[in-house]
Amino acid sequence: MTVSTDQIGDLARTHGKRIILSIDAMGGDEGPAAIVAGISRSASKNPDLGFIVHGPASTLEPLLAKRKNLAGLCEVRDVPDVVKMTDKPSQTLRSGKNTSMWSAVEAVRSGEAAACVSCGNTGALMAMSMIRLRKLPGVNRPAIGILWPSRSVHGFNVMLDVGADIRADATDLLQYALMGVSYARNGLNIERPRVGLLNVGTEEHKGRNELHEAGELIEGQAEAADFEYVGFVEGGDIPGDRADVIVTDGFTGNVALKTGEGTASLIGDRLKEAFNYSLLSKFAALLALTSLKRLRQRIDPRRVNGGVFLGLNGTVVKSHGSADATGVDAAINLAFRLAQSGFSDRLAKRIAASTTAAAKSIAEES
């Protein structure tokens, strides 16, 4: 059923471009079956994928055996423990070395896998990723970046941080801007992304002091780092077309993300109720089925599932805890695209260049 990484290495050499992803099969709300179903779905569409799957072998082997299309594509790393959603990050660092999550991150550190995907506890995953992969030189706080359905021609905006850290000072926000620009370039193919700084108004005098300082820092790097700074943006611009990259602290970003998801979910349910109201409305819904499916495809949050940890030596994708097979599939696709584009190395170079440039400009000023 499963093959060793050596064999996958051989496969990769044979195929020329196989990319190995490290998958934490435990810790999601839907259990390992949903995650294996997601792996299977990805593999069936993408012949360039191989997997190292982490968790208790006694649980995973039978689930993998049922998926014929995964034969020869998965290696199981047998680890007994699971990080729970309620575990504190600090706890898991002390006693989590035998968890599927730790093992999944470790496979990226060792270079066996190009990227890691987990549906588990966000805080624990970030803590383990920071300890094992280490921050990029020049990065103070890593961030979690997501893609948000938007009115832009690309269909999505990047927003960060959505919850890696609850605080961010002006320098952190500048680094988020640079990381977000790299993500937009590699994840959405936007050559010269537009960057906006999230605030309570677009007027220059509005908002907190650190935002004014951050605005100046970001504007100062725009030319060197080849992006456009559009100034302050508001919550309504997150799904809008004024900026491709929305920069904010992890507290605000997390609240905005969950508010947007909650609002979309409420409207979706109300839409169903509206069409279930009477016989006539049910008949109309039947006729409108294709239209409604088209709508769902465009706004389904599962299709943009996956927060990317930015600012580390290695790519880690955090899938929604409640992701089903469709959601896991989306997170795996995202990890694959980023691994294929060499995103992690490009981001490292970009941060290094900006840090040098900033140091140089400070040296010149003094």
Add this chain to the structure above:
Amino acid sequence: MTVSTDQIGDLARTHGKRIILSIDAMGGDEGPAAIVAGISRSASKNPDLGFIVHGPASTLEPLLAKRKNLAGLCEVRDVPDVVKMTDKPSQTLRSGKNTSMWSAVEAVRSGEAAACVSCGNTGALMAMSMIRLRKLPGVNRPAIGILWPSRSVHGFNVMLDVGADIRADATDLLQYALMGVSYARNGLNIERPRVGLLNVGTEEHKGRNELHEAGELIEGQAEAADFEYVGFVEGGDIPGDRADVIVTDGFTGNVALKTGEGTASLIGDRLKEAFNYSLLSKFAALLALTSLKRLRQRIDPRRVNGGVFLGLNGTVVKSHGSADATGVDAAINLAFRLAQSGFSDRLAKRIAASTTAAAKSIAEES
């Protein structure tokens, strides 16, 4: 066409329960015509309403004259100036005494009107309201509270602050909780509201320090002020059913509000596009028209238009700047309901009682 307040006073005495509202007819994005249309719509449904309308008489008189149903119900306060959306609040305090906004707030201060409605510049309206109406004894920072469509049986949750002040410490958040409880009781008829404190996770260890402190303060007042404290809530709970009152600082609340509005608007547009895709989908849309209208009625943001300034000696309702007649009508209805329930006085008593209780408990502890 118009009558003096003395005459309105007579009308009120005759009718027994006429409520006079003070309307800033200028400063909205849609101009005074939309505001007069909103006044007319409200008046046609509610015989208990009378108005003092503020702005240049040469502009307002002709607009009012066109609305036959407003005959005898409106007094025009002729003031020449208008607060612009781009004006800084501090500026308008210095030179804004001849603006329609100042005049509209002044009519509440003098007791001529029971509440004020404006579509203008939020910062200026808050600054003028604070200067003229003054804060309630015991209130440090006033807040703006809104109603948010939700899964609760009441159909709405209260959220505050959505932008009166970009900062709030633990004591401010406690006051927001008390003000939100009063609003939920008077605006939504919820006897014992459930209060949640907005955070990035529901676990006790998550989030900023001031939130932990605020949580303890709010919990400590729950019994005396007759509400239930449900602990931390997340962005997804704003349109959810875990809490009736969502407490947060004005920066986070403003971003959440605008993110929710932007998301709803994006989905609405995508829905239209989906139904405009082909001939068949257009036909389906025609059949589904009643269902779609029903949906729109339930999620139309114009129907819940109106942020209420809480913590002042008097009721001020801030309508969305871009409100059309439907939106202005909704804001007027809200102001009427609050005026009728004696909300302002009840809130003042509640805050006074809590301040005394808090002082007493501190005295007992020391």
